[in-house]
Amino acid sequence: MASKKIAVIGSGLIGRSFSMLFVSGGYQVSVYDVEPAQNAVAKDDIWSQLNKLEEQGLLRGSLSKEQQFANITYTEDLAECVNGAFFIQECIPERLELKKSVFAKIEKVMSPDAIMSSSTSALMPSLISGDLTHKNRFVVTHPTNPPFYAPATEVVPASWTDADVIEKTVALLKEIGQAPVLLKKEINGFVLNRIQYAILAETWNLIRDGIVSPEDCDVIMSQGLGMRYAFMGPWETAYLNADGLHSYSDRYADMIYGIQKDFLPPEKIGGETLDVIQRGMENVAGPVENLEQRRQWRDRRLVALAKLKAGMNKEEAK
Amino acid sequence: MASKKIAVIGSGLIGRSFSMLFVSGGYQVSVYDVEPAQNAVAKDDIWSQLNKLEEQGLLRGSLSKEQQFANITYTEDLAECVNGAFFIQECIPERLELKKSVFAKIEKVMSPDAIMSSSTSALMPSLISGDLTHKNRFVVTHPTNPPFYAPATEVVPASWTDADVIEKTVALLKEIGQAPVLLKKEINGFVLNRIQYAILAETWNLIRDGIVSPEDCDVIMSQGLGMRYAFMGPWETAYLNADGLHSYSDRYADMIYGIQKDFLPPEKIGGETLDVIQRGMENVAGPVENLEQRRQWRDRRLVALAKLKAGMNKEEAK
Known part of the structure; x- marks a missing residue:
């Protein structure tokens, strides 16, 4: 990975989040959108978000917000965006045919060893990439929203994805402070x-x-x-609720299975x-009309929890 | 409820938690245990926990820790414990026959309008109370552990539980700062x-x-x-992820149902x-031998999160 350039396709909310994550790791990001007006909105919003992250003490990496902001450029030319990039993150609307056609264009102008990554939350990687010439360079990288505060990110390969594509994607996510979760096979809905x-x-x-x-x-x-x-997943919860999982199983397996078998079919x-x-x-x-207010209520809490966790981990690492 | 006396049966971890919750609401608590040594251990531990709660700024109610501590008395005489109590919280080991026999003894010495409440996490209220003379005064009150930091508490009536038992139990839990969750019918495993x-x-x-x-x-x-x-349950999460649940359903219902039908049977x-x-x-x-260390790691986080939530709610209520 001699190149430090990453292409982000689509300047909506997810595209902006990925752009900020990548520049926090010292990468150069080129953002593509069909609409110049969309790119202008994205640029303003990214500056505002970088300022917020700094205020919250959650700006990642060693670069200042000004340096990070300067490392994102915007273009309406797909070839210019993709040219020379080692990693291409697609963040366009969740429509299969649209994604397929954009990746068909991307692979014509990308470096042959670059990685094509889709942020889809639901479309199977084999479906998006099946018709591509370079389908072996394709992977899904599905973030949680908002990615800066909920860093779990699913990495989902198709059966034909090259091993180095998976390894490099996981490594890149770790490097920028995300928490990659590798799916070894694709499955409907991911994990x-x-x-x-x-x-x-x-x-x-x-x-x-x-x-x-x-x-x-x-x-x-x-x-x-x-x-x-x-702070912990379902299995660590169980592990700590007994003396490890064999003790958990001895005590509760029959009871748990009895209840699970009792579940009614989904509707x-x-x-x-x-x-x-x-x-x-x-x-x-509150009513649907005031949802934005409640979303802000939620986001203040996600930010506070992210800070709390980072602070406690830092303190305890001393 | 002229009486301010609550009986707690069993001085283990759950019994101690309930005792502290009740005295925080200004009640007089009598703790029963068969073993004088157990009661002595409980008394020491409760003092230590009240001190911790005060340090953490999480001591509830308007009484000092000294007053709260003084409002808990200990006895090895079941009749003395239950006598004059309007609410009786059982916190003994999770064995059906044991619970049945203890409640049979309790109902002989309690006020006829008192409430018998079991902290069982798994036994159906109808099973525990079916043979009691005063089975209409019985309800399950199942706390999350640790109750001071995870306040959700399931209230599970049997079909024969009096309406006022349910209402008073829910009201009491709210009064002492817990978050009661009322099950309208009993079901295996509760919610x-x-x-x-x-x-x-x-x-x-x-x-x-x-x-x-x-x-x-x-x-x-x-x-x-x-x-x-x-901060929020699965349905509020969905509500905020779209513009309310009808919009969520329009967008995702088919996709979600497709995945749910795809779930394999439990094993x-x-x-x-x-x-x-x-x-x-x-x-x-970490290894099972060091679990206690990891449990402390978990508990530090639960305490910090409880403080964070209380602080934000207080701040925003201004």
């Missing part, structure tokens, strides 16, 4: 959404069957389970139960 | 463990099938989903996959 949808499936049934209200269901997470999940979201949950969430988070 | 086991079921299959390592699986939670779940924890996860967690959390 993050499968976990999320397993929770939705079970809680949907509990709410539909009148066991618990939507508001109380959410309290179980936000005032119970979620307090732990901010498609919609109808009356959806209305009930919608009303419940209006009680918790 | 908290059903959510937890839905996550274990899906992640077990992903790890078994070689999609993801146990370590990376946990990163998806601790560095991704769990950052949100510290009982054990065998080779358990060994793989055990080794993964040793990498993350």
Whole structure:
């Protein structure tokens, strides 16, 4: 990787986040968008976000915000954006045909050993890359939103992805302070959404069957389970709740399996139960018209938690 | 509720937590244990915990730690403990026959309008209370551990539980600063463990099938989903990720249902996959011999998060 240039395709929210992450690691970023006006919006927003990160003490890397800002350039010329880049991160809307056609254009102008990476949250890497000439250079890199505060990032190869593409993508993510999660095979929904949808499936049934209200269901997470999940996953939770997992299994495996077998089949979201949950969430988070206010409430907390975790880890590393 | 006396049956970890919660609300607590030595240990530990809570700024209520400590008395006489109490919280080991026999003794000496509450995490209220004369005064009150830092508390009635038992139990929990979650009907595993086991079921299959390592699986939670779940449940997460739940459903319902239908059946924890996860967690959390150290690591974070949330809520309420 002699080149320090990374191409970011699309200057929406995800494209801006990736651009800032890459420059924090000392890379030169070229952002492509079809619309000059979009690029101008992105540039302003990135400057504002870099300032916020600095204020929060969460600016990453050793460069100043001015240096990081200066290392991002903007173009409406795809070839210019991709030319000489060793890593190309696509961040365009979630439409399969659109992504396929953009990657078909990208591979014609990229260095043959460059990496093509898609930020898709749902499309299978084999579907996006199957028709590409250089499909072996393709991988999915799916961030959590917002990536600066929730650094888990799924890396999902197709069966034909070169080993060095996977290794280099994981290494790059680590270098810029993200937490890469490698999927060894592609699977529908990847890991993050499968976990999320397993929770939705079970809680949907509990709410539909009148066991618990939507508001109380959410309290179980936000005032119970979620307090732990901010710091550790489900398996470490189990590991610490007994004396390791064999002791956990001895004590609870039968009981857990009995409950899991009792789960009712999933039901498609919609109808009356959806209305009930919608009303419940209006009680918790306010009406849809004021969602932006609640999103800011959420983001202040994500920032504070990210700072808390970074601070405690730093303190304890001493 | 003219009486301000609460009986706590069992002076183990959960009994101590409940005792401290109740005195923080200005109640008089009588703790029962068969063993005088156990009561002595509990008394020392409660004093030490009250001191810690004060240091952390998390002591609840308007009484000083000395006053709270003085409002807990200890006895090895069950009748003395229960006599005159309006609320009786059982915190003894998780064995059905033991609980049944203790409640049979309790109901003989309690006020007829008192509430019998069990802290069981897994036994159905109908099973514990079915043979009692005053089974209509029985309810389950299942805390998350540690209750001072993860306040969600499940309230689970049997079909025969009096309405005022449920109302008063929910009101009492709110008064002492807990976050009650009311189950309208009993169900195996209640809500908290059903959510937890839905996550274990899906992640077990992903790890078994070689999609993801146990370590990376946990990163998806601790560095991704769990950052949100510290503050909001799965349904508010969805609500804010679109413009309310109808917009969420329009965009994602088909995709989500497609993935949920794709979930493989649960498998009982054990065998080779358990060994793989055990080794993964040793990498993350250290060997089983050093678990106490990692539990302290976890508890420092739970305390810090509880403080963070309380502080932000207080600040924003101004």
